[in-house]
Amino acid sequence: MELDGRAVRRLFGAMAATIAAHAEELTRLDQAIGDGDHGSNMQRGFDAVLADLDRIAAKPLPEALTALGTTLVMKVGGASGPLYGTLFMQLGRALPAGAGLAELATAGDAALAAVKARGKSNTGSKTMLDVLAPVLAALRGGDPATLGERLPRVADAAADATVPMLALRGRASFLGERSIGHMDPGARSSALLIAAACRAFGPTAKGDAA
Numbered sequence: 492m493e494l495d496g497r498a499v500r501r502l503f504g505a506m507a508a509t510i511a512a513h514a515e516e517l518t519r520l521d522q523a524i525g526d527g528d529h530g531s532n533m534q535r536g537f538d539a540v541l542a543d544l545d546r547i548a549a550k551p552l553p554e555a556l557t558a559l560g561t562t563l564v565m566k567v568g569g570a571s572g573p574l575y576g577t578l579f580m581q582l583g584r585a586l587p588a589g590a591g592l593a594e595l596a597t598a599g600d601a602a603l604a605a606v607k608a609r610g611k612s613n614t615g616s617k618t619m620l621d622v623l624a625p626v627l628a629a630l631r632g633g634d635p636a637t638l639g640e641r642l643p644r645v646a647d648a649a650a651d652a653t654v655p656m657l658a659l660r661g662r663a664s665f666l667g668e669r670s671i672g673h674m675d676p677g678a679r680s681s682a683l684l685i686a687a688a689c690r691a692f693g694p695t696a697k698g699d700a701a
């Protein structure tokens with residue numbers, strides 16, 4: 492995880508690009524079981540990250556992650572701003588400089604615990620946690636060389652698995668049984684961000700376009 496400024500730029504740029512490309516889809520998902528603002532909220536947050544990317548990418552990875560989280564807290568709003576903000580801020584705080592995969596997983600544990608505390612939630616409630624927890628588990632197992640293809644598959648399957656769930660947290664929980672049959676928007680955006688992060692470092696990763 493010793494990422495230079497170019498790599499941080501590629502990582503955050505890929506995350507912003509996938510949110511922009513899927514903003515309408517996220518909004519449609521949120522219209523079904525929420526208030527329909529998840530796509531526009533997330534896009535506003537990542538647009539702000541892009542606008543500040545020179546400053547953010549000049550920092551070492553842990554500080555860059557914290558800055559990403561701070562920007563998302565300030566710009567995304569709704570429920571997902573504080574939750575994504577907490578995720579990235581805590582990940583940045585818990586990640587030592589020059590960390591390897593083991594330290595990334597440990598920092599991921601701390602970030603996941605912080606999101607659970609912030610949202611007073613846990614897995615099984617039809618939230619982003621239902622994607623983040625299995626992805627973190629997969630980060631610890633198997634061949635590190637195949638993580639880049641495995642993690643997006645795990646994330647997609649986990650987001651799909653929120654469809655039959657009953658929402659127990661957030662606005663969707665007000666719908667009760669009517670929340671069943673729809674994918675959780677936060678689970679989908681989490682899966683998108685994970686896939687983008689893996690693509691940014693996969694064998695087919697394109698060079699820094701900026």
Ligand SMILES: [Mg+2]
Binds near residue numbers: 521526527528529569
């Ligand atoms: Mg919403």
